[in-house]
Amino acid sequence: MKIIKTDELLNLINNLGKEMDIWAPVGDSFERVPSLKTVEIPQGTTHFSAKEIFFPKEQTLLTYKREDGNFELDSVPLPDAKGVIFGLRSCDLVAIAEMDEFFTGRTYTDVYYQKLREGMLLFGVACKQAAPTCFCNWFDPDVPVNPGVADVYLYPLENYLLATSTTERGEKMLSSFPDADEESLEKLERFKLESIASLPEKQETDGLADRIYELFDDKQFWQGTFDRCLGCGICTFVCPTCHCFDIQEEIINRVGRRYRLWDSCQFSLFTLEASGLNPRPTRFERMRQRFMDKLSYSYKEFGKYQCVGCGRCVVMCPANIDIREVIAKSCTVSRGGG
Amino acid sequence: MDSVTSQIRERAKALLSEGKVDVVIGFTEGTIPFTARPVAVAHPEEVECLVWNRFCRLNLASYLRQFKDKKIGIIAKGCDTRSIAILCTEQQVNRDNIYIIGIPCEGMLSRKTLRERFGDTPEKVEIKDDIIEVTTSGKKESVPISNFLDTACRFCIHPNPVVYDEMIDDEVPIRVSQEEHYSLLREFEKKSPDERWKYFREEFSKCIRCYACREACPTCYCEECFVDSLNPKWIDKGFSESDLSIWHLTRLYHQAGRCVECGNCSAVCPVGIDFNVMTQKLSLDALQMFQYEAGMSIDEKPLLQTFKQDDYNDFVM
Numbered sequence: 001m002k003i004i005k006t007d008e009l010l011n012l013i014n015n016l017g018k019e020m021d022i023w024a025p026v027g028d029s030f031e032r033v034p035s036l037k038t039v040e041i042p043q044g045t046t047h048f049s050a051k052e053i054f055f056p057k058e059q060t061l062l063t064y065k066r067e068d069g070n071f072e073l074d075s076v077p078l079p080d081a082k083g084v085i086f087g088l089r090s091c092d093l094v095a096i097a098e099m100d101e102f103f104t105g106r107t108y109t110d111v112y113y114q115k116l117r118e119g120m121l122l123f124g125v126a127c128k129q130a131a132p133t134c135f136c137n138w139f140d141p142d143v144p145v146n147p148g149v150a151d152v153y154l155y156p157l158e159n160y161l162l163a164t165s166t167t168e169r170g171e172k173m174l175s176s177f178p179d180a181d182e183e184s185l186e187k188l189e190r191f192k193l194e195s196i197a198s199l200p201e202k203q204e205t206d207g208l209a210d211r212i213y214e215l216f217d218d219k220q221f222w223q224g225t226f227d228r229c230l231g232c233g234i235c236t237f238v239c240p241t242c243h244c245f246d247i248q249e250e251i252i253n254r255v256g257r258r259y260r261l262w263d264s265c266q267f268s269l270f271t272l273e274a275s276g277l278n279p280r281p282t283r284f285e286r287m288r289q290r291f292m293d294k295l296s297y298s299y300k301e302f303g304k305y306q307c308v309g310c311g312r313c314v315v316m317c318p319a320n321i322d323i324r325e326v327i328a329k330s331c332t333v334s335r336g337g338g
Numbered sequence: 339m340d341s342v343t344s345q346i347r348e349r350a351k352a353l354l355s356e357g358k359v360d361v362v363i364g365f366t367e368g369t370i371p372f373t374a375r376p377v378a379v380a381h382p383e384e385v386e387c388l389v390w391n392r393f394c395r396l397n398l399a400s401y402l403r404q405f406k407d408k409k410i411g412i413i414a415k416g417c418d419t420r421s422i423a424i425l426c427t428e429q430q431v432n433r434d435n436i437y438i439i440g441i442p443c444e445g446m447l448s449r450k451t452l453r454e455r456f457g458d459t460p461e462k463v464e465i466k467d468d469i470i471e472v473t474t475s476g477k478k479e480s481v482p483i484s485n486f487l488d489t490a491c492r493f494c495i496h497p498n499p500v501v502y503d504e505m506i507d508d509e510v511p512i513r514v515s516q517e518e519h520y521s522l523l524r525e526f527e528k529k530s531p532d533e534r535w536k537y538f539r540e541e542f543s544k545c546i547r548c549y550a551c552r553e554a555c556p557t558c559y560c561e562e563c564f565v566d567s568l569n570p571k572w573i574d575k576g577f578s579e580s581d582l583s584i585w586h587l588t589r590l591y592h593q594a595g596r597c598v599e600c601g602n603c604s605a606v607c608p609v610g611i612d613f614n615v616m617t618q619k620l621s622l623d624a625l626q627m628f629q630y631e632a633g634m635s636i637d638e639k640p641l642l643q644t645f646k647q648d649d650y651n652d653f654v655m
Contacts, residue, residue, distance in 0.1 A: 028609075044458070047608070057546060058577045132459040133370060227378040230400065232550035234608050250574050261575055267549070269566050283404070315458050318550060318606035319396065320368045320375035 002163045002177040003184055006039050009154070009161060012173065013084055016121065021083035023053060023120075030085060039156065041087040044131025045310050049240035050085055050092055051099060054116045057237075057262045061112065061247070064256045071256070079112060084121040091136045091310040093124050093148030095240030098304060100149065102243050112260075121169065124150035128191070130198045133311030135324055137199040143309070144199065145192045157187050203324070204331050209299035211330045212292060221333055222288050225326060228319040229287040233264030235313035235321070236290065241306045244270070265289045291326050342390040342441060345506045346413055349439055354382040359411035359437050363401050365394040371456075371463050372449045376401060388413070392465055395446040395488060397421055397600040399556035402431050409435050415443035416496040417600035420633025421556035423501045424596055427640050430559060440499025442510040445491035450610060452486050489614045490601020495519045500634055523618040537615075542582040544609040547575065551603035551613070552589060557596045564588060590616050595624045595641030598633045 004012075013022060013036045023030045025041050029048035056079075063074040088096070096117075103113035127134075127144040136143035147153035151170030155162040162180050165171045180188070215221045236242040246263035249256060263270055266287070271280045280286050298306040307323060314322050350362040366377040366387040374393040378401070379385055390413070398412055399421035410431075414422060419440055426433045447470070455472075462473040471480045491497075495516060498509045526534065549565075552558045564572050565585055573588075574581045590597075590613070597620045604613045624630045627650035630641045 042457075224377070227401070227404075228376040230550065230553040230606070232553040232606070233548040234550055234606075237546055237548050238608065246575075248575060250576065259576065262547070264548070267566075269568070272568075315370060316608055318554060318608075320370060320373045322369045325369065 001180040001185065001188070002174045003160060003180050004154075004163045004174070004177050005160050008177070009039055009163075010036055013086055013123070016084045019082065020119075020121075021081065023050065023083055023085040025087045030087070032083075036086055039086075039125075039154075039161065041125055043127075043129055044134060045089050045091065045312060047312065047316055048238055049095065049310070049312065050088060051095070051240050051243070053083065053085060053120060054096075054099065054113055055103075055243060055245075055262075056116075058259060059112055060257055060259045062258050064258070066251060066254045066256055074255070079115050080119070081116055082119040084123060086123040086125075088122055088124045088150065089127060089310070090124060090143045090146045090148055091134070091308040092240055093122065093146070093150050093153075094136075094140075094143060094308045095310070096122065097149045098241050098306065098308075099243055101302070101304075121151045121173075122149065124148065124153040126153070126155045126191070127195050127198075128156060129195070130200075131311065132200075133314045134309065135200055135203070135311060136309035137196065138203045138205050138309050138324075138327065139305050139307065141196065141202065144195045155188055155191055157184065157191060160184075162188050203328050205305070205327065208305070208327065208330065209296045211333075212296040212326075213300065215330060215333065216288070216292065218333070221329065222284070222291075225291075225321055226284050226287050229283060229321055230319050231266055231283040231286070232318070233262075233266045234316050234318065236264040236266055237262060238312040238316045239294075240310060240312070241294075241308060246270075265293065291323065294323070295327065295330075340390060342507050343388065346388050346390055346439065346441075347385045349504070349506065350379060350385040350388055350411060350413075351382045353411045353437060354379070354385070358409065360408040361405055362388070362411035362413070362439075363398050363405070364388045364413035365390065365396075365398075368393065370458070371460055372447065372452045378405065390441060392444070392447045392470075392483065393449070395449065395605055396554070397556055397602045399425060400554055400602065402436070402556075403559055406431060409437070411437045411439060414438050414440055414499055414502065415446075416494065416498050416500060417443075417490075417598050418556075419499040419501045420496060420598040421600060423633040423636045424557055424598070424640070425559075426636045427638065428557075428596075433636055438499070438502040438504075440502030440505040442499065442505070442507055443491075443494075443497045444510055445487045445494065445497065445513070447483065447486045448488040448605065450605070451488075455481075455486070488601055488605060489522075489612065490599055490604065490617075493519050493522065493614070493618070494599070496598075496634075501636055520618050520622050522615050523622060526615045538583065538587075539579060541611045541613075542586050543579070544611050545577075545582050545586065546609055547577075547585075548608060550606040550608060551586075551611070554602040554606040555593070556598075556600070556602070557593055558589065586611075586613075590620065593617070594620050595628070595630060596632050597621060 021032050022036055024033050024036055025046045029046050030050045060077050062076045065072045065074050103110040147164055147166050151167045153164050163174055165174055244263045245260040247260050249258055272278045294307040353359045362379045365374040367389055368375045372393055374391055397418050399418050425431045456474055460472045460474040464471040468483050469480050470483050495512055499505055573584050597617050599617045599621050628641055
């Protein structure tokens, strides 16, 4: 654990900024800024997560030419960007770890994601005080003060910060700073306790994946949520772990482009098959799918919930669909016995 | 409790108990500040959850089609009733199956504007007459409610229900004149073509293609939206200026003579695209060219489904 003063941190990041982009929370989202002016970030999370930096909402995969009925590959434009992302919350870091696993940690490595992700230095900032819509502790009680996959992880104490790192490149950046003294470490412990205490009462998530799985065809359970669902894709687009994409082709004057776009399980085309069959034909199945995927399938398949408790979908849903209620309700509904 | 809320509960309970309706669509308290959430109440004992307040922003007519096979009671503001009328004339819902409880509307508040001012999650929000009291980090602020009126509500000329089976409370006075109603558009029209195009570009470039504008619009109900058609594929779904402009402008044109300017599209947009100038234009064109206002009666045929000898035809060469 290192001690770093506010202006030293600003210098560190702004120096990095000479050779790379600086991203920081600005209003609703993470934006490119010419320089970092403050290490203060608003309570809670931004409306939009940082996923767009690694997983752009539109990304060209390849280009080609079409001549005499033949297709000729023109280019595979691998993205190339270097940046430092400041102000990631711990829930965001959990989400990035899940994205990493999805895009690069299994059988297939997505080079487009990998290139952008590798180019980004992650600066996490521990939460001093959770926002009322935060519920990361439902999935892991230590999340709000957890460094996760951050290159540099910061604990903002009174007028300086403590910094730690979980990667080699992060360690390198911090190597010149002094180690934290006893007094700072005591302060850190108090900071952590206060942070965790600011979170809401933990809802039981042991066995959640099974509970939700069993509720799959319990129409009554889903009805109230479905009644208000408008069927837009906001919840999935603001979610830091939603990573589904669609691949499209575009040909203009014999020059073609294959590109991917964010897709959403809330859209009717998402599961439309070439035969015309749509296994999730109505908004009801699509609304339910998001909860099944976040709270059950992902856990059963990969041992992790695809919800990190950031509360973005809760804040952003125009109809106020609240995933916390779905989780809480699943605890009180009994099946079979009652 | 506010008297409108108690009357809504009373009437919903009676309608459900008497079996006049199977379900009542209304609003209930939200789980986050500045929000009332839509709810469908199916049992008389559940009516206590219904509320009426200045956050009942959404146009509930958007939910009618999903209860098509039921007898529906619906709590409806002026704009909601006009959308219901359109859905009836376009034969999307059957007027006989809908019981409209009209509520004169004093104008709803914009969640977006309130959040910009007070953040997403203040500790306490209270409305006292025309003042909103918001407590953030222990500090209480009192601000006139009019600062936070949704744009569509600010320029609304039909706050009172137009089509209804019964009305709760007295009609509210109309706050703006016909001319004031179009003031955003009038200002916009003064701009040069370049400035206007710049406005369109800037607004559309924010789009993330979540399609909330479409899903929240009561009159966007095509089984297959043109943007989703694969064969033929009308437009690309990327984020280029042309793709985004074609998407939004075409969706808006499809609302010509149908848009009631409820402002749902702007209110639900997560990135703050402001469609109000564009919807005012749709409405003014219908009014000036055809003396038609959308959704003012269920007996009038939809504007674009009728033809009269003396229809406006200056655009014919």
